[in-house]
Amino acid sequence: MNQEKLQQQIKQLATEKNALLIAHNYERDEIQEIADITGDSLALSIEAKNTDKSVIIFCGVHFMAESAAILAPDKIVVLPRADAGCPMADMVTAEGLREMKRQHPDATVVTYVNSSAAVKAESDICCTSSNAVSVARSIDAKKLLLVPDRNLGRYIASQVPEKECIFWEGYCPTHDQLKVAEIKQAKADNPDALFMVHPECQPEILELADHICSTSGMYEFAAKNPAEKFIVGTENGILWR
Known part of the structure; x- marks a missing residue:
């Protein structure tokens, strides 16, 4: 059967x-092409909550579908691949977090929303990549335990x-592997280009950025x-959109 059919x-x-049918920004082109909505994990979960559809097909990873199910308990949330995991989310467990607490x-x-429901349940507050700084500023406490992404x-x-x-x-393997030399070369090859980067990248990469933001922010x-x-x-x- 061909792809179009x-x-x-x-x-x-x-x-x-x-x-x-909702698809994360990181999905392959052929998945995003047929999605009713594309976006980042939180935006998609909010769409799942607000839709009048009774079933949500979440093309993403486990924690994303889990978040959608939490926000839309009256709906059936289907994850097409049960083995679709996020390496960073898997780097922290509820038991490990309890010990660190x-x-x-x-x-x-x-806690970053890129985490399991069990880890979120052990947290005081959750944040997204776009509101992480404002959330941190809003907290009266002087000491913060930031989970799970070190970057x-x-x-x-x-x-x-x-x-x-x-x-x-913890860290995102994809974002963590970006190297300074690669970025400098890309900027040298494209001197008229602006470099926008996700805050899950290492600090030395962020220092080279013209703009630091979430995928929606990009x-x-x-x-x-x-x-x-x-x-x-x-x-x-993300380039498809």
Whole structure:
């Protein structure tokens, strides 16, 4: 069966099942092409909550579908691949976090939404990559335990120097592997391009950025900025949109 016919069958089945097909920005082009909505994990979960469809087909990873199910308990949320996991989310467990909380009883736990429901349940507050800094600033506590992404944690710490920040040593393999030499070469090859990057990248990469933002923020930045060329520091699935 060719791809176009398969896509048509998926769309038809979704209609028959009264299902909303949503796909994360990082999905492959052929998945995003047939999605009713594309976006980042939180935006998609909110769409799942607000839709009048009874079934949500979430093309993403486990924690994303889990978040959608939490926000839309009256709906059936289907994850097409049960083995679709996020390496960073898997780097922290509820048991491990409980132990770290015992070591730092005076710290407020700020957990990135890229984590399991069990880990979120052990947290004081959750954040997204777009509101992480404002969430950290809103907390009265002077000591923060930032989970699970050390790179996002370091970015938060750089923006709230008045707070003591402790990091869980997790990371996104894709963002963490970006190298300074690669970015400098890309900028040299494209001197008229602006470099926008996700805060899950290492601090030395963020220092080279023209703009640091979430995936949704990248769309907004590119749409509003007069520049015609951008170097994108995140998963290549974002380029489809």
